[in-house]
Amino acid sequence: MNYIAMARSAIESHYDATCNIIEKQSVTERNITKNNKEIVESDKPCRVSFEDIYANTETDTEAKKVQKIKLFIAPELNIKPGSKIVVTRKGRTTEYKNSGEPAIYDTHQEIMLELWKGWA
Numbered sequence: 850m851n852y853i854a855m856a857r858s859a860i861e862s863h864y865d866a867t868c869n870i871i872e873k874q875s876v877t878e879r880n881i882t883k884n885n886k887e888i889v890e891s892d893k894p895c896r897v898s899f900e901d902i903y904a905n906t907e908t909d910t911e912a913k914k915v916q917k918i919k920l921f922i923a924p925e926l927n928i929k930p931g932s933k934i935v936v937t938r939k940g941r942t943t944e945y946k947n948s949g950e951p952a953i954y955d956t957h958q959e960i961m962l963e964l965w966k967g968w969a
Contacts, residue, residue: 857956860921864894866938868920870928886933895922897936897945897962918945918962924953933965 870890876883898919903912920934928934932947944965951958 853955864896867892868895868936871933920960924958
């Protein structure tokens with residue numbers, strides 16, 4: 850086993866959730882275009898990490914709490930910005946939105962998430 854495969858295996862050993870990736874797909878039937886929601890990836894192993902960041906406001910009298918949510922998942926998956934990502938972990942299911950382009954590495958990719966608020 851080479852170094853990259855060993856490193857990937859080590860990262861994936863921490864995956865403790867699964868996710869489904871859902872995209873809006875434009876479908877034209879009889880000159881009518883509809884947006885269908887399609888599961889493009891199903892039951893993919895992953896991990897979600899959370900980081901709380903406290904930022905001072907302009908007055909420095911109070912700190913505003915911001916939570917960063919990051920998905921760790923296999924690097925070969927193509928997850929488009931704006932996709933709905935449904936994560937199931939420890940019996941709980943939470944819906945997120947992919948909020949941007951992923952950081953792709955040989956061993957995994959990291960995607961910043963936001964809580965799902967609906968299709969734009």
